[in-house]
Amino acid sequence: KNEVEQSPQNLTAQEGEFITINCSYSVGISALHWLQQHPGGGIVSLFMLSSGKKKHGRLIATINIQEKHSSLHITASHPRDSAVYICAVIPPMDSNYQLIWGAGTKLIIKP
Amino acid sequence: GAGVSQSPRYKVAKRGQDVALRCDPISGHVSLFWYQQALGQGPEFLTYFQNEAQLDKSGLPSDRFFAERPEGSVSTLKIQRTQQEDSAVYLCASSFGTRGRQYFGPGTRLTVL
Numbered sequence: 001k002n003e004v005e006q007s008p009q010n011l012t013a014q015e016g017e018f019i020t021i022n023c024s025y026s027v028g029i030s031a032l033h034w035l036q037q038h039p040g041g042g043i044v045s046l047f048m049l050s051s052g053k054k055k056h057g058r059l060i061a062t063i064n065i066q067e068k069h070s071s072l073h074i075t076a077s078h079p080r081d082s083a084v085y086i087c088a089v090i091p092p093m094d095s096n097y098q099l100i101w102g103a104g105t106k107l108i109i110k111p
Numbered sequence: 112g113a114g115v116s117q118s119p120r121y122k123v124a125k126r127g128q129d130v131a132l133r134c135d136p137i138s139g140h141v142s143l144f145w146y147q148q149a150l151g152q153g154p155e156f157l158t159y160f161q162n163e164a165q166l167d168k169s170g171l172p173s174d175r176f177f178a179e180r181p182e183g184s185v186s187t188l189k190i191q192r193t194q195q196e197d198s199a200v201y202l203c204a205s206s207f208g209t210r211g212r213q214y215f216g217p218g219t220r221l222t223v224l
Binding site: 030032040045083093096099102103 | 126156202204210212214216217218220
């Protein structure tokens with residue numbers, strides 16, 4: 001079982017729909033990254049959070065430390081949101097610092 | 112600039128050639144990471160610098176891979192005698208600290224023919 005699991009693996013939706021991508025992890029963490037990668041493009045850090053909720057534009061990220069679960073929401077989705085969304089966790093201070101990556105969720109938003 | 116930059120963006124090499132990939136991190140960022148991303152895969156850790164010190168090179172796939180950051184800012188990833196399996200996107204990321212938010216460069220796409 002992977003230490004960081006994302007669901008769904010693939011998601012296709014219509015423009016305007018509310019999107020939710022989930023990330024569950026089985027290890028202790030100090031923080032969690034949500035990242036975005038467009039086809040052929042570099043990686044953009046969307047959020048880093050260790051508790052609660054963060055919002056930036058149409059993107060919202062939440063984390064529940066007790067349940068070891070985080071969600072990324074996109075409101076009023078647009079075709080330009082089509083990308084791979086990756087969840088990565090940062091282990092706690094007393095362990096290896098390397099990011100533990102999820103497999104990514106490929107999102108396609110159709111006009 | 113405001114972000115992490117990498118050059119070249121694209122590199123085509125003949126098998127056996129040496130290549131050098133450059134990363135300019137965000138000014139003031141102590142930590143610098145190199146990753147390798149094969150097509151359709153997630154990033155794989157290669158190496159980590161804290162300032163000029165290479166603290167972790169456990170992810171370098173072979174002794175053909177070498178990285179340096181002599182003055183604690185710009186870093187170069189060098190691959191000697193390139194092989195076809197080295198074809199990938201090489202990503203650089205920097206952060207204030209080891210566990211800080213990582214900011215990624217656009218990557219260098221290396222194709223070895």
